Amino acid sequence: TQLLEQSPQFLSIQEGENLTVYCNSSSVFSSLQWYRQEPGEGPVLLVTVVTGGEVKKLKRLTFQFGDARKDSSLHITAAQPGDTGLYLCAGIVRYGGSQGNLIFGKGTKLSVKP
């Protein structure tokens, strides 16, 4: 069962464009993390959101946690070729059998062309 739906799976845009990646679930998360992974490397933690409605900014990246803590979004402003990579959302489930484990979305492969 895929608890965390991430969309889109693939995104190819031109440098300077904006984009948004979404993670949705029917489960409530105690926290949600966004990672970026480059080919042949491990994921690197970008941000952790823990409070419903929380918004965090990391330079041109804006992360939002839904009020009900069931969804999150990542918005990139004026994308650059250096933003190219695989973006993964991952949440800690608050209730249920998977409680405590990090549940990953399928990832969004972003390609930013100069």
Add this chain to the structure above:
Amino acid sequence: GAVVSQHPSWVICKSGTSVKIECRSLDFQATTMFWYRQFPKQSLMLMATSNEGSKATYEQGVEKDKFLINHASLTLSTLTVTSAHPEDSSFYICSARRPYAYNEQFFGPGTRLTVL
């Protein structure tokens, strides 16, 4: 920072041999480490949870006798792929959970295993 190292970064072995992969948390103690497997163009698949001083918890479908996990200390977990076969070829990634920090996991750089 929270740095996790993994060794080796890549390994090529013959079918039937065993391969050990090490995962170390360099600047924090991790009572819990995780082992993931990642296929090309796919997300991470959790294989097992490794707890210091106790037996690992394996996910459904993961053979515990095939993938031996040892969490010998608060900074080291090892994954041994026993009697490796070509279908075991994959990218193996470990992570370490930093306590008291919203259960954040920090990942190692991964190990590319190729079984001939």
